[in-house]
Amino acid sequence: MPREKIANRQLYFIFFMIRCNIAVAFLPVLTTAYALQDAWISSIVQFFPAALLLIFFGSLGTRFPDLTVVQYSEKLLGRWPGKALSLVILWVFLHMAALEVRTYAEMLVTIFLTETPLILLIIAMVIAAAAAAYAGIEVIGRAADLLFPVYLLMIVGSLLMPLPQLKVALANLEPVLARGAGPVLRGAITPATVTVQFLVLTILIPSVNEPKRALRTALGALTGSSAILVLIAVVTTAILGPQQGARAIFPFFGMVRVVALSEFIERIEVLAIFAWGLGLFIEVAIYLFCGAQGLAQTMGLKNYRPLIMPMTVIWTVFGIHVSENVFQLLEFFKPHFFAPYALALMVLPFTILWAAYLFHRLLRRQSGAP
Amino acid sequence: MRPRYLLQLLLIAALCGSLCAGCWNRREPELLGVVLAVAFDYNQEKNLYEVIAQLANPIVLEKEPNSSPGGGGGKAFWTASAQGKTPFEAIRNLTEISSRELFWAHCRVTLFSEELARRGLKEVLDLFERERQFRLIAKPVVVEGDLRKIMEDDFPIEKTGARGLDRLIVTTRFEKSIFPENNLNELITILSQPGKEMIIGRLEVLEAPQNSNGSEDEEAIPAPARIGGSALFRGDRMVGWATSKQTQGWAYATGHAYRSTLVIESPVGKGNFVSIETGDHDSQMKLHSDEENWRIELKVNIDGRIQEFSGPGELDTESELTRSLERRAAATVRNQIEEMLSRSQELKADVCGFGNLVYRKNPQLWQKLGPAWDDEIFPGLKVDLQVKFKILRTGLIKPPL
Numbered sequence: 208m209p210r211e212k213i214a215n216r217q218l219y220f221i222f223f224m225i226r227c228n229i230a231v232a233f234l235p236v237l238t239t240a241y242a243l244q245d246a247w248i249s250s251i252v253q254f255f256p257a258a259l260l261l262i263f264f265g266s267l268g269t270r271f272p273d274l275t276v277v278q279y280s281e282k283l284l285g286r287w288p289g290k291a292l293s294l295v296i297l298w299v300f301l302h303m304a305a306l307e308v309r310t311y312a313e314m315l316v317t318i319f320l321t322e323t324p325l326i327l328l329i330i331a332m333v334i335a336a337a338a339a340a341y342a343g344i345e346v347i348g349r350a351a352d353l354l355f356p357v358y359l360l361m362i363v364g365s366l367l368m369p370l371p372q373l374k375v376a377l378a379n380l381e382p383v384l385a386r387g388a389g390p391v392l393r394g395a396i397t398p399a400t401v402t403v404q405f406l407v408l409t410i411l412i413p414s415v416n417e418p419k420r421a422l423r424t425a426l427g428a429l430t431g432s433s434a435i436l437v438l439i440a441v442v443t444t445a446i447l448g449p450q451q452g453a454r455a456i457f458p459f460f461g462m463v464r465v466v467a468l469s470e471f472i473e474r475i476e477v478l479a480i481f482a483w484g485l486g487l488f489i490e491v492a493i494y495l496f497c498g499a500q501g502l503a504q505t506m507g508l509k510n511y512r513p514l515i516m517p518m519t520v521i522w523t524v525f526g527i528h529v530s531e532n533v534f535q536l537l538e539f540f541k542p543h544f545f546a547p548y549a550l551a552l553m554v555l556p557f558t559i560l561w562a563a564y565l566f567h568r569l570l571r572r573q574s575g576a577p
Numbered sequence: 578m579r580p581r582y583l584l585q586l587l588l589i590a591a592l593c594g595s596l597c598a599g600c601w602n603r604r605e606p607e608l609l610g611v612v613l614a615v616a617f618d619y620n621q622e623k624n625l626y627e628v629i630a631q632l633a634n635p636i637v638l639e640k641e642p643n644s645s646p647g648g649g650g651g652k653a654f655w656t657a658s659a660q661g662k663t664p665f666e667a668i669r670n671l672t673e674i675s676s677r678e679l680f681w682a683h684c685r686v687t688l689f690s691e692e693l694a695r696r697g698l699k700e701v702l703d704l705f706e707r708e709r710q711f712r713l714i715a716k717p718v719v720v721e722g723d724l725r726k727i728m729e730d731d732f733p734i735e736k737t738g739a740r741g742l743d744r745l746i747v748t749t750r751f752e753k754s755i756f757p758e759n760n761l762n763e764l765i766t767i768l769s770q771p772g773k774e775m776i777i778g779r780l781e782v783l784e785a786p787q788n789s790n791g792s793e794d795e796e797a798i799p800a801p802a803r804i805g806g807s808a809l810f811r812g813d814r815m816v817g818w819a820t821s822k823q824t825q826g827w828a829y830a831t832g833h834a835y836r837s838t839l840v841i842e843s844p845v846g847k848g849n850f851v852s853i854e855t856g857d858h859d860s861q862m863k864l865h866s867d868e869e870n871w872r873i874e875l876k877v878n879i880d881g882r883i884q885e886f887s888g889p890g891e892l893d894t895e896s897e898l899t900r901s902l903e904r905r906a907a908a909t910v911r912n913q914i915e916e917m918l919s920r921s922q923e924l925k926a927d928v929c930g931f932g933n934l935v936y937r938k939n940p941q942l943w944q945k946l947g948p949a950w951d952d953e954i955f956p957g958l959k960v961d962l963q964v965k966f967k968i969l970r971t972g973l974i975k976p977p978l
Contacts, residue, residue, distance in 0.1 A: 318709045385940035448766030465762040467714045
């Protein structure tokens with residue numbers, strides 16, 4: 208059976224949406240630390256560590272263009288240690304998906320559907336994503352093709368609408384760097400370590416048309432989404448003011464809510480909500496696909512599809528239990544909590560893998576040389 | 578193949594869920610009472626918030642405009658009020674007398690009584706920011722006079738009082754700039770920034786003129802309110818009023834002016850007045866600071882057109898006369914700005930945001946000045962004010978009749 212493939216372009220769209228969605232959701236540069244009016248500098252700063260992390264764990268995959276991380280970790284470390292290590296990476300997909308679905312559902316419950324049970328909202332999103340994951344990576348790729356222009360249009364649209372208000376509001380971005388580099392760097396920590404999302408790359412590389420260029424595609428997506436992040440940070444901080452933005456739970460949404468373009472264009476929050484939902488759909492589908500694919504390979508199954516159904520149930524339940532209330536959910540993304548957690552998940556497994564890889568090469572060279 | 582069927586079944590089940598959307602927690606429009614305007618007051622004796630809401634009356638609003646106007650006491654809106662310990666409780670207490678569930682997302686105007694404004698608006702503003710139905714694009718007003726009367730009054734040539742208030746605010750600010758244009762979002766932003774104080778427009782409730790025959794004349798409804806001037810705040814508490822002229826000065830100084838009328842005495846003929854309408858406003862605040870000294874410079878550039886000029890004098894060419902008119906217009910603007918400045922200094926309410934300018938441009942300096950800004954530095958602040966006025970057009974004719 209030929210392997211299902213997606214184009215690098217589709218990979219770009221998927222990564223772009225995954226990355227942007229975090230900013231649309233709760234704009235961590237502004238809300239997780241006290242960067243305040245310097246949040247936009249944080250969004251520039253976060254790009255560099257994020258890119259480094261991405262290169263760190265992505266470049267190993269390009270050396271095994273036909274294998275997922277599950278397969279090459281078994282090859283490098285041996286059967287059982289390799290399986291154990293890939294479970295760690297698969298955990299990331301489960302946890303990130305649960306967190307992000309939960310955030311979306313939390314937003315809907317806070318603003319629109321106050322009495323709807325959380326589980327219903329989570330089920331709706333996870334089932335839609337499960338259907339896409341079941342249909343396969345090609346279908347997700349095409350869905351990304353279809354949704355990405357809409358997504359981008361909505362985000363850019365909601366950034367352009369407040370443009371007339373910006374003239375006065377840009378003063379809210381001053382003073383620049385008044386409190387030194389500390390708050391800016393602290394504001395960049397969570398967004399930089401959110402790169403843990405991009406671990407899906409390690410599973411997706413063999414499914415891409417040009418696996419050798421997959422890392423470059425991912426870096427391109429990181430650059431594009433960081434540019435959007437800077438714009439979102441600028442507009443949100445300017446319109447809401449730094450303190451008010453940092454106080455908000457969903458700052459981007461809060462900004463869109465107060466946009467009033469000359470009396471008749473108001474209440475355009477539908478743009479933000481839809482974009483968020485569309486992005487989340489692709490995101491959860493990809494997490495689910497990668498989780499199922501990885502688990503199937505770990506357990507030695509030929510096809511990942513039988514796993515989707517039970518995983519859907521587990522993911523829904525985990526979406527409910529990932530945090531008890533909104534305080535825990537927000538607290539988790541604070542730098543002092545999220546950064547060590549995410550860094551450990553990215554750096555530890557791949558340090559082991561890199562060490563093993565270099566060790567293998569050394570052995571081969573020594574045995575190869577007379 | 579079995580998982581595929583299962584998945585399809587699951588999908589069908591999920592889609593069935595969407596059919597329930599109509600009945601689960603439904604909010605039928607005919608069960609909602611749409612709030613058009615809301616007013617907050619504070620009852621000192623009972624220590625209770627009072628909320629007065631103006632609700633649209635769909636039964637009357639749906640009617641043909643020609644059919645029996647207001648017959649049978651059918652007003653286009655209904656005014657309800659309730660009290661509570663907190664603003665939110667007061668709002669929820671409204672349900673005790675309202676047959677419909679209140680819906681707040683379309684509330685466009687928010688009125689505060691002077692008493693509440695002097696006590697502090699924090700609790701109400703927090704409610705607006707936190708509660709999901711309220712919009713921060715609602716326009717705030719501080720009311721001088723009877724709050725209940727203005728909420729109950731009809732506006733001539735408008736269907737509802739709330740619509741009347743809304744239009745009144747918009748047209749006044751476009752035509753005269755005597756009313757600070759802002760929404761609740763801007764207020765909250767100002768409140769959370771250092772060195773800047775809130776300014777909210779003032780609405781004066783007019784007493785209805787007593788008719789000599791005493792009968793209610795349906796045809797002639799007197800204007801229920803006049804708009805102009807502003808309330809100045811320190812923190813979330815109101816400290817005093819500013820007049821229309823002063824508020825216009827604020828608008829010139831901060832770049833919030835849109836159009837305004839200046840009447841100046843003609844330089845050639847005593848007792849002859851010239852009306853000039855201002856058009857393009859530009860204001861720049863600059864902070865000049867070095868190690869020791871600092872000063873604030875405020876440059877205001879205004880363009881205008883002559884709307885009335887009955888002589889004596891010619892307006893054919895740019896002459897000493899037009900330059901003199903420009904100088905006089907600039908002096909008028911300058912006076913208004915200075916008047917506002919001294920009024921705000923008197924109240925120690927930095928509504929123009931000079932302190933914020935220092936904070937923005939030189940945070941180190943602000944650390945030194947900040948603690949004493951409101952009480953010591955701002956009241957004695959000298960602003961280097963430069964006003965330039967340019968007359969660009971003379972209307973449709975050149976010389977007067």
